[in-house]
Amino acid sequence: MEYQYTICFIKRGEQILLLNREKSPWMGIWNGVGGKIEENEYPMESALREVKEETGMELQSIDYKGVVSWFVDGKCVGGMHAFIAEIPDTYEYYTPIKAEEGILDWKDLSWILHPDNAGLANLSYFLPKMLEDSGQYNYQLEYQDDDVVDFKIKAMEEMAFL
Numbered sequence: 732m733e734y735q736y737t738i739c740f741i742k743r744g745e746q747i748l749l750l751n752r753e754k755s756p757w758m759g760i761w762n763g764v765g766g767k768i769e770e771n772e773y774p775m776e777s778a779l780r781e782v783k784e785e786t787g788m789e790l791q792s793i794d795y796k797g798v799v800s801w802f803v804d805g806k807c808v809g810g811m812h813a814f815i816a817e818i819p820d821t822y823e824y825y826t827p828i829k830a831e832e833g834i835l836d837w838k839d840l841s842w843i844l845h846p847d848n849a850g851l852a853n854l855s856y857f858l859p860k861m862l863e864d865s866g867q868y869n870y871q872l873e874y875q876d877d878d879v880v881d882f883k884i885k886a887m888e889e890m891a892f893l
Contacts, residue, residue: 737811737812740815742815742818750833761851794815871885
């Protein structure tokens with residue numbers, strides 16, 4: 732399946748810049764920044780463009796972490812290319828910021844990964860491994876209604892087209 736979306740998690744020290752979206756899907760939920768891949772655009776180009784459009788940041792490098800794909804009844808129904816950008820602890824970017832897509836704010840990793848945090852996209856399934864492991868994986872979430880009922884991680888070969 733060709734994935735049509737990108738997501739990027741911008742990490743500064745022990746914080747991640749998240750966006751609380753104002754539109755569907757994931758309205759009112761905190762998530763990374765990203766969006767739809769445009770025609771003739773590589774995933775990395777898309778992620779860098781989306782970061783600039785949504786945050787104003789012009790990043791020089793981001794790390795490809797694989798794909799997050801979602802399944803219903805055992806069939807893949809969508810997915811996104813995932814990236815991590817690590818910026819220096821001294822990088823000044825003051826939040827909260829009201830942006831076109833929603834509200835941007837730095838969130839501590841402890842808050843993001845807290846088991847009682849119900850205000851996030853399903854980041855707890857894949858974000859810890861993305862932050863700790865340099866490999867590329869397919870993070871597969873199986874949904875029934877709106878709930879994740881199964882989760883698998885499969886190693887990927889490194890993607891050269893990015």
